[in-house]
Amino acid sequence: MTQLGLPEEIVACLFDLDGVVTRTAVVHAAAWKETFDAFLREREGDRFRPFEQADYDEYVDGLPRADGVRSFLASRGVELPEGDPGDPPDAPTVNGLGNRKNDLVLAKIRAGGVEAYDGTLRYIEAVREQGLRTAIVSSSANCRDVLRAIGAEDLFDVRIDGVVAAERHLPGKPHPDTFLAAAQDLGTDAAHSAVFEDALAGMDAGRAGRFGYVVGVDRVGQAEALSAHGADRVVKDLADLGGRA
Structure with missing residues (x-):
């Protein structure tokens, strides 16, 4: 062969x-950035440090959604309750953040196609x-x-x-x-x-x-x-x- x-x-x-x-990897990266930046900006205020491509590559890329949330937040010293898979996207939980990202990526895929x-x-x-x-x-x-x-x-x-x-x-x-x-x-x-x-x-x-x-x-x-x-x-x-x- x-x-x-x-x-x-x-x-x-x-x-x-x-x-x-x-x-779609670039679409996923953009959805993760939008999700994490909004979360971190609200949490950190003036100390806000954005989610970068290097964060995506090291902590999120290729992982199941909830694992990606846990992995990146742990790198920033943040721990959230797990919540439930059906948590709304504004819930301050691992599943909530994951669902927020999923809603964003689906919207981006529908808007731009695959x-x-x-x-x-x-x-x-x-x-x-x-x-x-x-x-x-x-x-x-x-x-x-x-x-x-x-x-x-x-x-x-x-x-x-x-x-x-x-x-x-x-x-x-x-x-x-x-x-x-x-x-x-x-x-x-x-x-x-x-x-x-x-x-x-x-x-x-x-x-x-x-x-x-x-x-x-x-x-x-x-x-x-x-x-x-x-x-x-x-x-x-x-x-x-x-x-x-």
Whole structure:
């Protein structure tokens, strides 16, 4: 499978959604910034320090929504009650902040649509033509809607997203459990599966799960960090790997 840029033993490809298949990572980052900046400005007043891209990359990107809230707030020395999953978006709880972010990201997606990375879609088509199995692995609860919006739902044999993870009680990235579940659902194991991720937490998950190959997709200039967190290869776009791109 040198034409795909993968080792011969790989039989399954596990793709992250945001930042790998779709350009929604920037939409998520903007929604997180709006959410956290409003919260911090009200809480800190004159001491307000905004949420930055570096905060998104280190504390939020790739994590399940509530984990992202906890992770970033802990970095600022803030602890909130958990609340309940149904908390309103103005509730001062972990779930409330997470729901506020989700409302914002859905509004941004509806306003601007969802754009796919064409190089990724062509690569996935080439992978499937070679007989490899494919899965989408995302912490997003909106994964299916996003795939439908770009007409890509049929490109994946298995979907492990925020909804499925909650149903199966699977911990999110940087734990490898969602990727391992995808491999198992595809009828294989980690050693024969490749992970495609743009988030550092996704790299950590790939390394922790001992997957056969881990590809880091560098959309924001963090190639060195992706390698340090476990990428076997880093590319700017999956078109760089080969296939029909």
